[in-house]
Amino acid sequence: MSTSAPDRGGRPALTSAHHLAEVAQALFVEHGFEATSVDDIAAAAGVSRRTFFRYFSTKSDVLWVESPTELGTFRRLLAEAPPDEPWTETLSREATAALRHPPEERTWMRHR
Structure with a gap:
């Protein structure tokens, strides 16, 4: 599990692993873990599904970010x-x- 995206130069990241975890956990509390998809998390965080997977391999990885x-x-x-x-x-x-x-x-x- 990667907790931060590698620095590839260019514009700065618009999110962080910690921010995605915060968004995901709020959704899990509101809707439940099983009912919350990676697409739901990405949309709520204002990022793409691809960006989510730059930070985490699986949805459950957000629970262990720290x-x-x-x-x-x-x-x-x-x-x-x-x-x-x-x-x-x-x-x-x-x-x-x-x-x-x-x-x-x-x-x-x-x-x-």
Whole structure:
């Protein structure tokens, strides 16, 4: 799964993987995952079906758009944790921290 389109020069991208995921997730909440097509997502985002597939291989990939970044953050936080701390405390704190996003993304995160 690609989270960003490669830079091929020319005009800047009109969307991003994160924006497409936001649009898709809003449609999933409103209409359901099965009832929402890639064409529905592309139309709501104002892009073509082809553009959607530049960012994602499948419709379900939009649900995992931030997962590689979150996993990387989680691994880094675990590596930086005090070695003598109980593992339950470390896991609880760092899992929550790795999934933290800015307040303006709260609705998006709940949809995920």
